[in-house]
Amino acid sequence: MFDSQALDSFKKSGDIVARLRREVGTIAKPGVPAIKICESLEQKMRDQGGKPAFPVNVGINEVAAHYTSPPGDPLTVPPGCLAKIDFGVQVDGYVTDTSVTVCFEPKLEPLVQAADEALASAIRAFRPGVRLSEIGRVVQTIIQKYGLRPISNLTGHKIERYTIHAGKSVPNVAGMNGARIDEGEVYAIEPFVTLPKAAGAVTNGSSAYIYRYVKPKGATTEDSRKVLAYIQANFSTLPFASRWL
Template sequence: MEEWELKAYLKAGDIARRVKEEALRYVRPGMKLVNVCEHLEGLIRSLGGQPAFPINISINEVAAHRTALISDDEVIPSDSVVKVDIGVHVDGFIADTAVTLCFNPAYDLLIEATKEALDSALNSVKAGIRFSEVGKVIESIARRYGFRVVKNLSGHSLGRYLIHAGESIPNFYDRLNLRRFKSGAAYAIEPFLTKGFGYVKEGKLITIYSLKRTRIKGGLSSDEVKLLNVINERFKTLPFTERWLKDLGYGPSKLRELLRKLIKRGYLRGYPVLIEIASGVVAQFEDTIVIVDDNVVVTTRK
């Protein structure tokens, strides 16, 4: 890894850490999701970064992929467990971090267990160790507390302008996963714990998208071509939300129709919200690491 790349990772991590601290201070029951998302995304930009993906605010049994829509009326409920997932990039180099806020004391132990799972996982990482050995650490802590890991959610390698760069870091011991941590690489470690069944399913709601292919063939309307070009220019391969396109003047209904058509035609991916299959409340904590020689640098912590 070149020195300038490491500097970009460290800057992105510092911004993400500060935004995470703001989320802990700022987010409270009764707030609109759209206000929270726009506040935190605005802070990322004001600190010198760009969102690597829309702020995710996933509540209770919703584990991931929920961001606010344009004029979203949903509010954070009282007595809820709220996961705030934050992505920052600096010149395409990404920091990915998450925190869970608990407004229901019944889930305090779940929060404690998930925090400990992440801390222990980070302490176990070194160049050359198998991903599954870290997953084993996470799962053992979950079991000790009486919880399950969410098996079909995982940590992941990071690449330039790539949130998921092709490698998955399981939150359990997967004997078939033979991959190892490598020096010069960046990874996101993110335990998800639950009292539920330990798997998520896709819901119907899609609030996040990403570009799937850029080569435009015939058969698209002028609006579809315009939208694709804007998406490619603004976001490249990084995920985005309809909120970041509202300046185009289509209006929410027309914009969603265009996005649906582009998914159907294979130009975009849609990311449905992910819901624990037994409606179990899910907690998540996440940090980003960069391995430099024999040193593991957690970019999203002080």
Template sequence: MDAARVAAGVRAIAEECTKPGAKFLDIAGTIESEVVKQGGKNAFPVNISINDTAAHYTPCIGDETVLGEKDIVKIDFGVHVEGCIIDQAFTVDFGGENGKLVEAADAALADALAVMKAGVSVKDVGAAIQNAITSRGFKPIENLGGHSLEPYILHAGEEIPNTAKGSYVLQEGDVFAVEPFATTGAGRVDEGTYCEIHSLVNPKTVRLPQSRRVLEYILEEYKTLPFAERWLADMLSTSSIEMVVNDLVRQGILHSYNVLKEINNGMVAQSEVTVIVEKDGVKNLC
């Protein structure tokens, strides 16, 4: 699978550029450029989520945020080749105070993959994730989970939960991103106000010429995959991007991905790979 080959090469670059003092914009730019350099396209903007932020933070135009020496950071990136997606993530604990939390997320992923095969209920996979995390003294984030993947569809309808719930039975050939989230907090996330990521959900005729031009570009370049507002910087000024995106969101054409934060400000760790379900197990594509 070409996307898997690209993702494997990008992972090493992602780990190398994720270090204290690095700007979020530089990290995202390096990873996203490397995806293209290696022959793929970005399936979504690089997520750089620190501490109690679980997901959906990607830098905006002019973002001066830098990684701190005590941050725990989740790097979540996606690669696609002709719509076939690889989604993976890793967590780095710079301060050394949350190493056990990172271990819990990694162990939960390993235990999930160990039980996954055709005929297994996602409830059993969620139970394995939950047990791995709670047995180490942490909580799984119950309203986040892994997800099925289809060409050009990042969240294709089925879920791998972080707790023992769900009725879907895994089928041979299913493709899933499996991503346990572990936290020191309450085990739930809620939306924050910051939002830089959007995706096309309901294309239709629009009146404003600028909105029409951007919509045509999104359809051509990203289809239904998420994109960052900063990816439109070559087309429009920052103020025009905000106006057009707000117009398209207001009309229900775009879906917005607000940043997700742990409700009790707990630290969060994430571990993720993409797999294909087989008769007697899974094939890890990362």
């Protein structure tokens, strides 16, 4: 269980996230550079007393997750798209993780509605003792009710201090992960929805712009040791972006 200091940190990070969720629609618009969305939200977190728990992700259309702008990124939000803005705030290592989908194409609105309803239903079902596979069944049932398809290999996840993905995953389909929810755990529930004729699974892109410190390796020069020390001091084991260095 968490002590009062940890709960205060969670509350502060959650309050920042709640405020920023309301601002995403004013920031993410067609024609706006993705890097501006990332850096604007990240700076707002710092201005309000938090820090980014991970680099802001901007997923356009078929890019479901885990894309953040590299330095000099030319990507802009195109008209008629579906944009997923995934972000999190940490205060003293206690993380609040969220995502906002902004839709600029009316025909794609059912994907947003399905994800919102699946999330609300999963939250109602989420309690100690419930198997995570049951949460996956709830999410899948709601998404399929809309005639859409869940993405099977993207999941929610347990969160621990300074750790975004802490072992247990929250599936979006039935029959995966029979582990039970334990009292005192913290989770991000992340329904991912795609079109009915899509594959229902994602593949990794060819480039990576998000990193995480695991252990020192190959720091043989003074400059590389300085970079490593900066990463350890500023990000601990949380993800970071190349543009932050």
